[in-house]
Each structure stands twice: as C-alpha cells, then as structure tokens.
Amino acid sequence: xxxxxxxxxxxxxxxxxxxxxxxxxxxxxxxxxxxxxxxxxxxxxxxxxxxxxxxxxxxxxxxxxxxxxxxxxxxxxxxxxxxxxxxxxxxxxxxxxxxxxxxxxxxxxxxxxxxxxxxxxxxxxxxxxxxxxxxxxxxxxxxxxxxxxxxxxxxxxxxxxxxxxxxxxxxxxxxxxxxxxxxxxxxxxxxxxxxxxxxxxxxxxxxxxxxxxxxxxxxxxxxxxxxxxxxxxxxxxxxxxxxxxxxxxxxxxxxxxxxxxxxxxxxxxxxxxxxxxxxxxxxxxxxxxxxxxxxxxxxxxxxxxxxxxxxxxxxxxxxxxxxxxxxxxxxxxxxxxxxxxxxxxxxxxxxxxxxxxxxxxxxxxxxxxxxxxxxxxxxxxxxx
Ligand SMILES: Cc1ncc(COP(=O)(O)O)c(C=O)c1O
Numbered sequence: 001x002x003x004x005x006x007x008x009x010x011x012x013x014x015x016x017x018x019x020x021x022x023x024x025x026x027x028x029x030x031x032x033x034x035x036x037x038x039x040x041x042x043x044x045x046x047x048x049x050x051x052x053x054x055x056x057x058x059x060x061x062x063x064x065x066x067x068x069x070x071x072x073x074x075x076x077x078x079x080x081x082x083x084x085x086x087x088x089x090x091x092x093x094x095x096x097x098x099x100x101x102x103x104x105x106x107x108x109x110x111x112x113x114x115x116x117x118x119x120x121x122x123x124x125x126x127x128x129x130x131x132x133x134x135x136x137x138x139x140x141x142x143x144x145x146x147x148x149x150x151x152x153x154x155x156x157x158x159x160x161x162x163x164x165x166x167x168x169x170x171x172x173x174x175x176x177x178x179x180x181x182x183x184x185x186x187x188x189x190x191x192x193x194x195x196x197x198x199x200x201x202x203x204x205x206x207x208x209x210x211x212x213x214x215x216x217x218x219x220x221x222x223x224x225x226x227x228x229x230x231x232x233x234x235x236x237x238x239x240x241x242x243x244x245x246x247x248x249x250x251x252x253x254x255x256x257x258x259x260x261x262x263x264x265x266x267x268x269x270x271x272x273x274x275x276x277x278x279x280x281x282x283x284x285x286x287x288x289x290x291x292x293x294x295x296x297x298x299x300x301x302x303x304x305x306x307x308x309x310x311x312x313x314x315x316x317x318x319x320x321x322x323x324x325x326x327x328x329x330x331x332x333x334x335x336x337x338x339x340x341x342x343x344x345x346x347x348x349x350x351x352x353x354x355x356x357x358x359x360x361x362x363x364x365x366x367x368x369x370x371x372x373x374x375x376x377x378x379x380x381x382x383x384x
Contacts, residue, residue, distance in 0.1 A: 018065025082201025096122030159291025204334030261304030
C-alpha cells in the first residue's frame with residue numbers, strides 16, 4: 001500500500017501504508033534497519049538504491065511513505081525534529097531577501113528560527129494574526145515566498161481558514177505552509193484543502209507517546225518533494241532508524257488516540273468554562289470560539305489542546321501549573337499522558353518582549369487519554 005493508494009480509510013493507511021510485510025521473512029512490522037551503510041553488488045550498483053543511511057534507510061522510508069499517505073500527499077520526508085524539518089523547508093524555498101509571513105502566535109521555536117537564524121541569513125519575516133485573512137493579505141509583500149500558518153495555533157488555539165489562505169497565497173505566487181502538529185492528519189488534511197506543504201513535529205500526536213523527537217514535511221508536488229529530499233540528504237538532519245520505527249509504531253493508533261483526546265478535551269473545556277477562577281477558555285470546539293465555524297468546516301473534531309486564562313492573573317496561572325499532580329508539569333504535548341504548562345515562562349519564553357509574547361495569565365493543557373474524571377478531579381484541586 002503506497003501514498004498514492006488513497007482508496008483506504010485513515011486507520012487502514014495508518015496501520016498498513018508503507019508497511020507491507022517484510023519480503024524475506026514475512027515480519028509484519030517493518031524491521032529497524034540499524035545500519036549506517038549497505039553492501040553494494042558492484043561499483044555503482046547499490047541494492048534497491050540503498051547506499052548510506054543519511055541518504056536512505058528502509059525504516060525511515062516506511063515512515064515517510066506512511067506520512068505521505070496520511071496527509072494525502074505525494075511525498076513525505078522525516079527529520080530529526082520538527083525544527084530540522086522547518087529549517088530544510090525554509091532553506092529549500094527561500095533565498096536571502098525573500099519574505100515569509102508567520103503567525104503572530106507561532107510556536108516559540110518557529111519564531112526563534114525566523115527571528116534569530118533565518119533573519120541573520122537575510123530572510124525577511126513579519127507576523128500576522130492568521131485567523132484574519134485580511135491581515136494576512138496586508139502582510140504579504142512582493143517578495144513573499146511562503147505564508148506559514150499553524151491551525152490551531154500554539155498556544156492561543158486560533159483557527160486559520162486553510163482554503164482561503166491557500167487561495168490568497170497562490171494569488172501572490174507564494175506557498176501555503178501549514179504546521180499541522182496540533183491537529184494531526186486524523187483531524188485535518190491541509191493538502192486536501194489547498195495547502196502546498198504540511199509541517200509536523202512528529203514528537204507530538206503523530207508519535208503520541210512522548211518517547212521520540214521527530215519532524216516531517218509532506219508535499220503535494222513531486223518537483224518540490226524532490227528538492228526537499230535533496231536537501232534532506234544534503235543537510236543531513238534525518239531521524240535514526242529506531243526513532244523512525246517508534247514514530248511508525250505510534251502512528252498505528254493515531255485515529256483512536258485522537259478520538260479519546262478530543263472526548264477528554266471537550267469535557268475539560270466545558271468544565272473550565274463554568275469555573276469561577278477561569279477568565280476564559282480557548283478551545284475551538286466551543287461554539288463561542290471565534291474560529292469555531294471555520295474549525296468545524298475543516299477539522300474532523302477539535303483536538304486535544306485546551307488553553308485558558310486564569311482569572312487571578314499570572315500568579316494564579318503559575319500556581320495552577322505548580323499544584324497539578326496528574327497533569328504533569330512539562331513542555332511538549334500530544335502524548336497519551338496529560339501535561340500542563342505556563343507558555344509565557346516555558347514553551348514560549350523565547351517570544352518574551354517580542355510582538356509574539358503570550359499573555360502571562362495563560363495556561364496550556366495537553367489533554368491526554370487517561371480517565372477523564374481523574375483529570376477533572378486534578379484540575380478541581382489545582383484550581384481550588
Ligand atoms: C506547533 C509546533 N511546531 C513545531 C514544533 C517544533 O518541533 P520539535 O520540537 O519536534 O523540533 C513544535 C514543538 O513544540 C510545535 O509545538
């Protein structure tokens with residue numbers, strides 16, 4: 001089953017795409033090809049094209065094939081981390097003096113990549129609220145090569161209209177890049193909605209078990225896929241075979257995990273909405289969320305991330321994070337266990353003092369798949 005075989009349902013592709021039983025033994029799980037190099041049959045005749053594991057590895061290929069299928073793309077590429085994937089994308093598509101539009105509440109590491117690394121190298125960037133199509137239009141310049149969005153955004157859970165922004169980017173000759181980390185391909189397939197490139201931190205929902213760091217790019221266009229693959233090898237930030245294997249193992253349950261993440265997040269968002277110590281709840285599944293209708297149009301469900309603003313301000317937000325017990329205080333997201341964090345001082349600390357600074361009273365929850373009543377009880381005691 002390949003990435004071009006889109007006749008199957010999502011869960012079938014998650015379990016089988018790129019993962020045919022191994023021909024020699026029939027092993028149903030792709031082996032971990034823990035090798036750096038391969039014996040060649042003659043000079044210039046590598047077996048099945050494999051010559052060196054930075055350039056190609058069968059375990060990574062299985063993951064790449066599966067990722068392409070899940071995102072309904074033509075080509076998937078796996079990297080050592082989400083930021084390694086982003087770096088290759090930026091350096092493949094952009095040249096010095098080009099410009100990129102990024103979200104005004106982008107993931108802090110993405111902001112840092114543009115502001116501290118790409119800018120030094122001569123790339124221009126500006127930040128726009130991606131929920132506002134007119135604001136994104138106003139931010140586009142003649143030299144804009146990419147409109148880069150997250151939806152939902154990290155950590156404010158704003159929703160961008162992928163179809164509308166794809167049309168806008170294309171009118172200007174730019175690519176629409178969607179960081180699909182928060183939604184996962186189970187909840188949202190940006191390429192189907194018109195985007196050109198999907199970015200993932202596979203560290204999150206795709207891997208799903210907080211045991212492996214990785215990243216991915218998936219594209220709809222073979223020519224761009226080829227250029228990215230060239231630079232994946234040329235710059236070398238590939239994931240190792242064991243990391244690729246762990247990610248692939250996580251992917252098999254992506255659909256069932258996401259449904260439980262969504263069930264639990266919906267219950268928690270509704271609970272927080274009625275809590276006197278919570279000033280506001282940011283969850284696209286709530287009918288009052290400004291992006292609710294767009295999210296309902298382009299997502300299967302609304303995801304496992306819930307943010308809220310503490311009524312007592314920054315001190316109260318920090319206190320809730322410190323008091324939580326079952327919700328583990330930690331960075332990252334998308335694993336089976338629930339996490340709580342204070343974005344202003346943790347994941348988004350690198351945006352402090354910038355236009356992307358996040359509110360101090362904000363708390364972000366990555367709602368896991370534990371028994372929801374236990375999660376509610378933990379929040380009850382942490383907020384008490
Ligand atoms: C939305 C988003 N994109 C990209 C990244 C970067 O991925 P990684 O940490 O795997 O490099 C993260 C990490 O938290 C993220 O949340």
